[in-house]
Amino acid sequence: MLNFSFCSPTYFEFGRGAEAKTAELVRKFGGTKILFHYGGGSIKKSGLYERITKSLNQADIPFAELGGVRPNPVDSLVYEGIELCRKENVDFILAAGGGSAIDSAKAIAAGVLYGGDFWDFYSGRYIEEALPVGTILTIAAAGSEGSPNSVITKEKGRLKRGAAGEAIRPAFSILNPELTQTLPAYQTAAGAVDIMVHICERYFSNTSEVEVTDRLCEALLLTMISQTPRVIAAPDDYEARANIMWAGTVAHNNLCGVGREQDWASHGMEHELSAFYGATHGAGLAVIAPAWMKFVSKKNPGKFLQFAERVWGVEGVDEGINAFEKFLKSIGMPSSIKEFGANEEDVPMLAEHIGLTEERTFGGYVKLNARDAEEIYRLAL
Amino acid sequence: MLNFSFCSPTYFEFGRGAEAKTAELVRKFGGTKILFHYGGGSIKKSGLYERITKSLNQADIPFAELGGVRPNPVDSLVYEGIELCRKENVDFILAAGGGSAIDSAKAIAAGVLYGGDFWDFYSGRYIEEALPVGTILTIAAAGSEGSPNSVITKEKGRLKRGAAGEAIRPAFSILNPELTQTLPAYQTAAGAVDIMVHICERYFSNTSEVEVTDRLCEALLLTMISQTPRVIAAPDDYEARANIMWAGTVAHNNLCGVGREQDWASHGMEHELSAFYGATHGAGLAVIAPAWMKFVSKKNPGKFLQFAERVWGVEGVDEGINAFEKFLKSIGMPSSIKEFGANEEDVPMLAEHIGLTEERTFGGYVKLNARDAEEIYRLAL
Structure with a gap:
């Protein structure tokens, strides 16, 4: 820690x-x-x-x-x-x-x-x-x-x-x-994804010996996994809304992120989708975060095994990411940046606009340069 | 909530x-x-x-x-x-x-x-x-x-x-x-129990629909279960000490206890053991908390099934409590209030000293009167 x-x-x-x-x-x-x-x-x-x-x-x-x-x-x-x-x-x-x-x-x-x-x-x-x-x-x-x-x-x-x-x-x-009970399903789901990715950006860390914050992150993810489908099915479910609301606050006041290196690459990459195509932030994250996971898990699978097992109850790096993607689909989130109007030709411009180059990188769990970011955007097509 | x-x-x-x-x-x-x-x-x-x-x-x-x-x-x-x-x-x-x-x-x-x-x-x-x-x-x-x-x-x-x-x-x-690295094993273990019971006194609640705080409580308990044996085995394990220290703070600043009825009966009953026999608070709790669980779970088993499954990975009310007791023994905690010098004749005095009567009760998950408290002290003998 x-x-x-x-x-x-x-x-x-x-x-x-x-x-x-x-x-x-x-x-x-x-x-x-x-x-x-x-x-x-x-x-x-x-x-x-x-x-x-x-x-x-x-x-x-x-x-x-x-x-x-x-x-x-x-x-x-x-x-x-x-x-x-x-x-x-x-x-x-x-x-x-x-x-x-x-x-x-x-x-x-x-x-x-x-x-x-x-x-x-x-x-x-x-x-x-x-x-x-x-x-x-x-x-x-x-x-x-x-x-x-x-x-x-x-x-x-x-x-x-x-x-x-x-x-x-x-x-x-x-x-x-x-x-929040009157919020439409799409906005509700996008909000839930934003909350979940706030947790993931803290969870995927190379800092070892952070069991307490790992467990707190997992607690919030498990809460979101159980409560979000309830509010998609019944938007006026006060109790599920209440659990999500407190989870959303605790997810981002940094209680769960202390004492560890964090990685805000997914947020950085999503910001370009919002800026250029007006994507709803959480919906953009629903596409970018799994693409990021697919890319970085190949280079640094460590934490993904724990993510699969403790959060999704499955075994295997890819199985955990697949479970996350399946969940996102089940709550009505998009699965391609094409749905926002982006296409393959835009990819270099998006990566460049983040401010990355061959040498200038961002991210923590895996350092990403401009080429890596392009690859992630392509995985999100 | x-x-x-x-x-x-x-x-x-x-x-x-x-x-x-x-x-x-x-x-x-x-x-x-x-x-x-x-x-x-x-x-x-x-x-x-x-x-x-x-x-x-x-x-x-x-x-x-x-x-x-x-x-x-x-x-x-x-x-x-x-x-x-x-x-x-x-x-x-x-x-x-x-x-x-x-x-x-x-x-x-x-x-x-x-x-x-x-x-x-x-x-x-x-x-x-x-x-x-x-x-x-x-x-x-x-x-x-x-x-x-x-x-x-x-x-x-x-x-x-x-x-x-x-x-x-x-x-x-x-x-x-x-x-905290120089702290002897007994004090370390007693501290860990105090932390765990701070969580339990919030966890065992009749308030429904508190998934987010339930999960946060479970996260902290799981942390304590994995980290405490490490510091008993190796008192100078900095990383385990660090995880326990942050867990201990989060366990009691009430982040995990908001929006729910709480039950501080175990603390109330332990205070008498400290007051009369000078019991180390956490060691006293190590005896009282399981006795309290055995008593109240007969009247209100609801939350104990979840406790068994999510915290201890076992099925059944008694199995969860047994796993907790076994854990307490494994870290060197006492299992009877006799070890502090209490005996059966003291029981009515202890219960009376809390200030309970037939009508005047305490606790939340199950309301306890003087007779109930006596029975719990007897279960702790």
Whole structure:
């Protein structure tokens, strides 16, 4: 096990009706003038928008609002949010939605306090300070409600990039599984895949002697394997939604990833599919992750035997990967990047766009160069 | 799943040499004048005492010190610590040791800011405020390094009682598995049992639809089952010590216990063994927990089938409990409360001392009255 430090101070309010605590929590964490940031119409249709604004009004908490966050949130809205926060002297950002709204809120929160261009953070600069962020989660997927991470897409150049900093871990997150019961099957399944791949990117590691985090990762994967088909079959299954929601948070606050080398190559490769074809992140991962597994397991089969046995109850490297693929298909996920509009000719461009060359590699479990990435994209065709 | 809130803000510094960060962390969390609180000679023998005091001196952090914490820490030392802190204007408590030193530090931290008798907190009053506490852990067992709990023994009347409050969750905890490598086999095993029973007290629950926390509990139990025999065989096995140490923290910060009814009857019954016979807490649990299981599984077998299958890989309620008992014996734990000096005549007194009557019960998975407790103590003879 490697040395590590870990601190996950986010306050979680979990369960039916939890959003009733919104105003109380905003106050508890120091919000006196807030930006309410959200996506499109879904929180208005569901009545969540009205419940939140009403509760803020009743508590006399003044707020500005900025809606319109789309999946794969973009830099232009972040700039707009930063400007609005400065104009309105906002000291707290409240996001309602999925990972997109939360990631956009985190980018704004960091940008408001920064003298330079917020995109610096998405080009490698660590986020040292940010306004506090609170979240009301409506999709179990990104884990952004408990993580120190954010992913934003720069429209010019279609760059989908991540930023990190303990300062953007949410101060509080409200997790009400009821809010996810209306989510369509495809989005639900894509969210489940995102959660599972967050675990896999930690699980596949060359760090030895990490039994405790291995077992925790396996616990979350087993939970997802048993609960996801339930919500695909019955979207309003509160209990399965609740198990998935907590699994999604624990999967990405890094409790299961401490003390070990991690490998975020699948996420890196998927970001290009979202950036170029608008693929739903989890659906993109459903294609890329098994392709990545097929490629790297040939070079480094070690962990895949354990994955097969403990997670899927089968024996053999390929058998484990096959079981994963079969599972993904069973919950309605795509199996080829062609389904997003990609084709064989795009492959070199996708690999190049990640920024890889012959020498410049990424990944941890197996180091991948540009040629390796091309091969993985081809396996995903 | 039940509604819950969860917040575990403790900062963990984990790994070889982690105690080198002590002074830096004390400063980061606001300590300007500290009480350094510890047990007996072991931290002096190991050189830890010198490393810590040297690092505090080098950082110009003034400190008072109070050693002498014994296993099953007592109220008299807490009173002494409170007085010392007030006299010296201490604003931060640093504890080095196992659960005893940390629990004693927490009691002092709460008592300093309280106008009344600190024992009020151990008689049911919730701890609303306390001085910040930092810990340097030397035994993987109590989980106090990440928990909002403390257990103190009132010498008069031999009352061993717990207190709770988010205010006493440590601000930081330094976890260096090297510091546990010199621990004798018996203490190591007792610590492992304490960790395992912390998980069991959450696992055995009547709350249904808690797959995610069930799986997390099972993950930690499986870790303990595989790693504990390694450290009994080779006490200086760093890697196994590291896995056990992180498991012990996660087992008790309540991440695995959220959203479900819990059952702390085994701990309640063991406290009497520590109070009356000075039993090492984990060794007492090694006798009480299986006796509790035998008793309650007859009334409510439900969860025991899953325990047998998923944790021990066997089929059948009794088979799971037998496997647990066999494991406890294999790591050198006692199997009868007679080994602590208890005998059959003591049983009614022990049950009465918990405070149970025919009507006044405790426990969650199965409610236990005084007669039930007596029967469990008899099963433990």
